[in-house]
Amino acid sequence: MSLQKEEGLNISGGKRGRITIHEVAAAAAVSISTASKALNDTGRMGSETRERVKRIAAEIGYRPNALARGLLSKRSFTVGLLTNDTYGRFTLPVMAGISDALVDHGVSVFLCAIEDDPALAQIHVDAMLDKQVDGIIATGKRLDRRLPVDLSNLHVPVVYAFTEGTQNSVTFRSDDEQGARLAVEWLVKIGRRRIAHITGPEDFFSVRERAGAYHEVAGHREPVLYGVWSESWGHDAVEQLWKRPGEKPDALFCGNDQIARGAVDALRERGVKVPQDVSVIGFDNWEIVAAQTRPPLTTVDMELKELGRQAGLTVLALAEGRPVEPGVRKLPCRLIVRQSCGSKASTE
Amino acid sequence: MSLQKEEGLNISGGKRGRITIHEVAAAAAVSISTASKALNDTGRMGSETRERVKRIAAEIGYRPNALARGLLSKRSFTVGLLTNDTYGRFTLPVMAGISDALVDHGVSVFLCAIEDDPALAQIHVDAMLDKQVDGIIATGKRLDRRLPVDLSNLHVPVVYAFTEGTQNSVTFRSDDEQGARLAVEWLVKIGRRRIAHITGPEDFFSVRERAGAYHEVAGHREPVLYGVWSESWGHDAVEQLWKRPGEKPDALFCGNDQIARGAVDALRERGVKVPQDVSVIGFDNWEIVAAQTRPPLTTVDMELKELGRQAGLTVLALAEGRPVEPGVRKLPCRLIVRQSCGSKASTE
């Protein structure tokens, strides 16, 4: 036996294909326009008629065809999410936030993963435009890089989230400076004084921002170690720090959770106790890394879901013609306290 | 200054809104039907006319409105991907495969993350049906669980990928038995004899399948340790094994990469060398875990991207009315060799 589209019983029982407003009108013995107005709560008609049409529509399971509706209203109730973040580390929470914010408005999301491939990106953008998306949200894995496609002169609104936008666009990003301050202030608050900073490549804007905030709060007593975003770098950096003569740091502020994890592992191997001897704090709150580290990492969450939510609401506002101030919106980070720092009590 | 939809210069320069086939027809001084036939390579007309229309259409940047097209053709060139895997561990590769397979056919993908919430799932399904999706692909995080929504009597084709399907449906899944066999046979091949199996909860179908294959290949000399899908369980399991009196295993086949990572860490802490003393092999090839473990994990890849690709092509075939045999299709896994097992040479 083989499967074809039309197989299986047709619940709605109507003639082949979907059930349209024609069926509703016929079943209620009214005209199509009356049926439409009844269902949309527009126009004038007897409330008895309106209720009857609604009831019958519900009974026979009528659902309006969004294509036809979109053709007329110029709204497809669809937005596109363009991303070059293949791991989904950043895209997934952003996507969850967008979807969460828009599902109530009947908006669905096309996810288009372009892997830094301009041609692929263009294909996806064209496909989305053909499908009359109400707007596009561009997201990436880096605040200071553009997607490999120009979205600046589309005739649909574009919102940037966690990627660099264009002049006069709306961009949402995390406030890395504030996040870093949150982390370092926490370390200070629990009594740490010799706080080192192990982080990613210096050419990342967010790395420089975080390092700047670190210096502001912690001063310049300990060095900043720039490297790459990997566990092994965190591991190596600890080796470097502990091989140096003189006093060792009593806290590590790491540029992301992977680095933090590598650092924690290196400390354990050296017999340095976390958090008793050294507090370690990460960045990103990537659950799979942060929560599985022993001890689980205290870290900074960039609130990407909230970021996605706001990006979604903004693109919706623009699609509906509501005015939105252009500019870069920095969203605050949040400190997630787990066990890798100890607390004021436990370090005294 | 505030942004509204219509701002920015309109490149196409036409009157407000998109440029339609009317504009093409007018610019080429032909009727609309002629323009349509020219662009679609249908109907009869002079090749000179056809070329001229095509050229002009390209010049003024005409792109057909997919909504109007879909209204007529009953094809929206859109499919929905429904998932309850919030981490994206399984969904992302599947999504990448689907997108990869379908982008060439002009098909875009709605991603709908429902978090085991039946109401949310229903909302998303309804929204997709309203938008006339050509088909739905259901995917999850577990082979032996259903999504919390009934997709069996929709009038669009449904394909299941990495989640349990319904009677008479098409389901794609990884061949975990073959994957497990691949892993254990590799351990045997490099000379290991005392192979233990540390894995997840026994109520997972795939856990039982993998354990079955393990027993077939390795015999019953070493125990199977069932637990949970976490690093700490991998860690604890090694403790258990090494605390027992008698000979220790010389290889660990772990139910996933997280468990394997926990096991590797525990072995290192005990001073047991990986891979010299003990070979460790994981499952999943979750890069972020497997590649960052020290040493990087040899593991089994479930080829989820390929799975997604096939699911995408299948739902497309069904949407086009091509016949497809129902049933469960098991796709082979692939062994990814890194450094956690050593090789025949290095263990002799």
Place this chain on the structure above:
DNA sequence: GTGACATGAGAAAAGCTTTTACCAACTTGC
């Protein structure tokens, strides 16, 4: 009883594309 007005409902157009049916002009064959 009639002009003004409110009410309830339907006809038709619009939105954009594709497809079918058709028409006019031209060619061919005898």
Place this chain on the structure above:
DNA sequence: GCAAGTTGGTAAAAGCTTTTCTCATGTCAC
């Protein structure tokens, strides 16, 4: 010279919904 066929193109319908305009009926005031 004319029936038959070919060629190049157009008009119109269909697909589904919403919106505007129109119409018929009933009510009210005077």
